[in-house]
Amino acid sequence: MDPERPRRRGDPAGERDSGPAETLAFVESPVQLLNVLEWAHARASAPPAPPAPPPSPTGLLSVGVPRQTDRHTADRHTADRRPTDGTDTTPGADTTPGAHSTYGPPPTHDTVIVVLAPHDPMTRGQLRRMAELARAQGYRLRWEEARGGAGAPVQTIGGLAGPLRAARRVVIGDPFSRYVQLLLTLTRARELVVVDDGTATMEFVGQLARGERFVRWHRYRGGRGGWGARDVVFAPVSASARRMLTPNNRRSVELFTSMPVEPPSGVAVTANTFAWTRAAFGPPRLTRSTDLVGTSLVETGIVDAERYLEAVTALAGEHGATRYFAHRRENTDKLRLISGRLGLEVVRPELPLELIARRGPIGRTVLSFPSTVVHTLPLALAGTGVTVAVCDVDPGWLTAHASPRAEGFLSRVTGSARGVHRLPRMSARASTT
Structure with a gap:
């Protein structure tokens, strides 16, 4: 099912009317969504079922000038053919018995993953594929055209206010996102989890420990005038997000990361070892x-x-x-x-x-x-x-x-x-x- 297909009330495949969730996860990139799956796998008592296969055998699209290819290279771009017993016949896949060659029914999760869709077409395409994998794992997906026009932010935030107040746990993939920072002002969650957003996690942890404004490293220009106009306007929201991401006796903060970091006192760190990826593929x-x-x-x-x-x-x-x-x-x-x-x-x-x-x-x-x-x-x-x-x-x-x-x-x-x-x-x- 296309995660961008409009949802209708009463649609059994839709997630908007599926009731409150214990955990809300907000993602804006494919890597963030992958790391939400890794985090859920790490904390689960039993490993989730292997994912359903993506629509192409290797998930690759070649662009630019074609090159001469040998037989093995050509095999990578053939159609993905799977026998009815579920065996993965993708070139390079492990088809030995017990090596995740079959796909069982997905488990049930009390987690809703909210995709705050970006404009970039390549990012959107990867997010669609990751959304398919997440659905195959039993997660509920909520695709939000959060940047779809002048009124989109108000509509998105308004629609998420209720679920945010009901959620006990909120998982975020990008603490630098102004969207996420705004959403954090609405939550009453007692548990906040930050999953990896790549190397930006290293900068986030340093800024949190030093009590600095949240700003991406490549956007800072130095000096008192180093902050852009939008950074100044959103400074109160950023300060609120920093307070929310500082643990206290009412709220815990966890960092799920594969990066080498030294978090502030009170922030729990869980190592992301990509256990789900290794169990499900290859x-x-x-x-x-x-x-x-x-x-x-x-x-x-x-x-x-x-x-x-x-x-x-x-x-x-x-x-x-x-x-x-x-x-x-x-x-x-x-x-x-x-x-x-x-x-x-x-x-x-x-x-x-x-x-x-x-x-x-x-x-x-x-x-x-x-x-x-x-x-x-x-x-x-x-x-x-x-x-x-x-x-x-x-x-x-x-x-x-x-x-x-x-x-x-x-x-x-x-x-x-x-x-x-x-x-x-x-x-x-x-x-x-």
Whole structure:
């Protein structure tokens, strides 16, 4: 069922009229939704049933200039054919008995996952696929066009006020989201849980511990004038959210994360080991090639586009990379350059990369710039023999408009990653000479 299909009162497939839920989870990205499933798995007394298969065999969509492919590469793009007994015949899937080759009925959860839908089409597409997996696990989904027009925010917040007051537990994926911060002012929940939103979790924990305003690291410009006009307007809401996310004798706060963090006193930390992902998918078939993971550092104004392309060229040439896994926010024109200039197969994943890699096939070596995946992929791919390597961002790649926090933050992302191989720092300009 399409999670964006309008719900009608009395529709048995709809969630709007399904009664109050003990737990409300708010997500705005595919990774946040994945980590809600991981959190629920970690706290459940019994593991949930394996998920129903996504609509495509590997969740991949290739874009850009086609490349010559061998038989194994072509297999990745064939239709997903499953026999009636539920056996997973996806190339690279483990079909041995007892290895999650069949799909049973989903369990029942007293949890409603609320998707605050973004505008970005790639993010929406991944969220649709993740919503299908969550429904197969027995969760109720509520898709909100929270940004669908001038009146959408008022309608969304008004419609969620009742469920928020009734929920005993609220799970959020992005404490920096102004939407989420507004919603937190309405809740009476005695338990608040923050699940990973990637490397942003590291910045959130630091700001919470220091009592600072919540602002994304790449948006801070430094000095007294470092806050944008919208940040100033929302400062009271942000301050309220910070108070809500500070535990007291009436409310507990839990952080579910795979990042290395030192939370403030009283905040409970639960490790995200990607146990659900590993139980439900794989192990993957490994290829002999190297895969390269892209980032949105250019799109967020941190890294110069030409320097980034030079670095990708150097890494692909030195390590024999053949595929480039695009970040969901990467610009299509940039990806066409990567495909045409470098001859790499550019892939737009339909699911978070942790699931794509676990399903396979995946390269024996995965290269990445500083990003969330240098922390999550070693966990998701534990025991598979895949090497994850990270290339530092040279300070010379940063744009004149980059946040003064950028260099230190990116270095911390790389330096704190466990289970990865660090590549020697290189100069993008020097790499092409």
